[in-house]
Amino acid sequence: MNDGVQNTYNNFKKKYGDDVIINGVTYRAVIQDSTTDNFIKTIQLSRGILKFGDYVIFHDKSRNIDETYLITAKVAPKVYYDEAELSLCNAVIKFRATLDDVEGSIVSFPTYINQSVISVVETDHLSYSDSNVFCCIGYSLLWKIIDIHPSFRLIINGWGWTVDGIDNITHVINKQQGTITYKLKAELTQSGNDDLINEVAHNEVNPIVTTPHDYTMTITELNKNIENTRTSQISNIVCTQDGVIVEQPKLNYLSSDTNIATCDGYGLITAIGVGSASITVTYKNVSTVIALNIIEYVEVYTLDGVSSVNDRTSQNYKMIDESRIISTREYTFAIDDNTLATIENVNTNNVDIIGKNIEGTMILTATDTLNGLTYTKSINTIFNAHAYTIDISETTASIQVGNTHQLSVVCTDDGDTVTSPIVTYSSDNTAISTCDANGLVTSVSEGSNNITCTYENATDSIAITIIPVPVVKTYKIVASVGTIDREYISHGSKSDFHVVNSDGTAITTGEVFTFTLTQSIRNPSITPETLITLVTIMGSTRLIMTANSSIAGWFNLVATTGDNNVTTKEMRVKIGF
Helix, strand or coil: CCHHHHHHHHHHHHHHCEEEEECCEEEEEEEEECCCCCCEEEEEECCCCCCCCCEEEEEECCCCEEEEEEECCCCEECCCCEEEEEEECCEEEEEEEEECCEEEEEEEEEEEEECCCCCCEECCCCCCCCCEEEEEEEHHHHHHHCCCCCCCEEEECCEEEEEEEECCCHHHHHHCCCEEEEEEEECCCCCCCCECCCCECCCCCCCEECCCCCEEEEECCCEEEEECCCEEECCCEEEEECCEECCCCCCEEEECCCCCEEECCCCEEEECCCEEEEEEEEECCEEEEEEEEEECCCCCEEEECCCEECECCEEEEEEEECCCCECCCCEEEEECCCCCEEEECCCCCEEEEEECCCCEEEEEEEEECCCCCEEEEEEEECCCCCCEEEEECCCEEEEECCCEEECCEEEEECCEECCCCCCEEEECCCCCEEECCCCEEEECCCEEEEEEEEECCEEEEEEEEEECCCCCCCEEEEECCCCCCCCEEECCCEEEEEEEECCCCCCCCCCCCEEEEEECCCCCCCCHHHHEEEEEECCCCEEEEEECCCCCEEEEEEEECCCCCEEEEEEEEECCC
């Protein structure tokens, strides 16, 4: 860059420029009027300051007032400065909100309103007027409008407007600059609940608005050395909001490598692997990183438990240290002979062993998942003679395709009913139906098969038949004339409606419908008879209705088949065409 030219430009800006305020900071800038529009200006400012969607406040010397402008286009970089187009904020938006937990607060901010055609996402509504305007709001005020939604009401220049569409806010958030455009539709009538003095519209639900704050966080200990398997508490954390210390701040903790160390919601670090990791502590929008160095910790462990397992008696085996304190390390467990016993209730440091009523000897092995060390225990299993039975509550079951059926079984051991027996289920044709470990049968396809239930050495079977799902026809009521369906009748006119299949095709299977009119919950004081003066049945699926010429309201048109298949269409009589 040519320093001489740069200095010349800076002197020019100093002498002929204006003081402007952007995001609370005062700068010296060159402001130029547009040659085509009195409400548009151009700003020139040092590189890297201007952003699309910023608000610019400066004193308009020609009018002797402070004006607020919005940067409504992308910033153009020049050789010695950045340049952007400013649009005058010609209105102030106000609405009631719960502001920082205070209900009924009035939120206000400047906006730029025009009647240009701008692409926004519109809601589905009935159009009463073509009076539309477009309201542009800068990124820095996104926190005020984030909960404004379609159908939200505003008052501008003494009249009510409804939010009819909203630009995609995601691109503004991702770029952290730009403008959000709201499409506003003029209301036909003024609401009696509006505050016209303060120009604040009435809304059934007020949005929640939270003021952004300046947060800081300080942590004394930023480096920790922890022995593997041990814990360490993060402490001495000081958080501030707008310079004021926050008591008991809500913090979030995140480990960079959970294979090395974890951290719970209270800042307790648990070392689970040798190596380096870090814990990121976050308060609001600020974060601090604590570096961790996990070193090896050597301790002697033993696989503890009784030396024999009786028939169906559960025995617990656990890993303990020299002080008989249960180990905090993680282990996997296995036995060398699955015919003698089963492993149940497997945890990270203990397991239950249940004998299968077969005499023998087996080895239980615990393996440390971190270092691969193994620990063994020799266990004898004991045999006792038993008489078992199992009985399914039904011999057959029919299930529709796509449905399930729960089997119920009763098991006995030496004549005594067994509580929570361990039953296995098997299907002889899984292409027809399957059965899970809890006895839930799931249909797969039409056909028949058998499910066998086994408890110890006792079995029982049930015949399963999978049947098809009956077809249920559905219909809808549509307008008989025109290509676009509608849900209204203009006052004093006749309208033709008929019933079709739910996919829009004509009914060809001979159904005959009866038509009735019922009251709508939208206007409980208006009966259908006052809205529709004449109903003419034109056949098995069609009717013509004549609307009252002076009353508007909602009603339900109901079509019923001989098998009581009911189809309803909510409609209204409206004033005007």
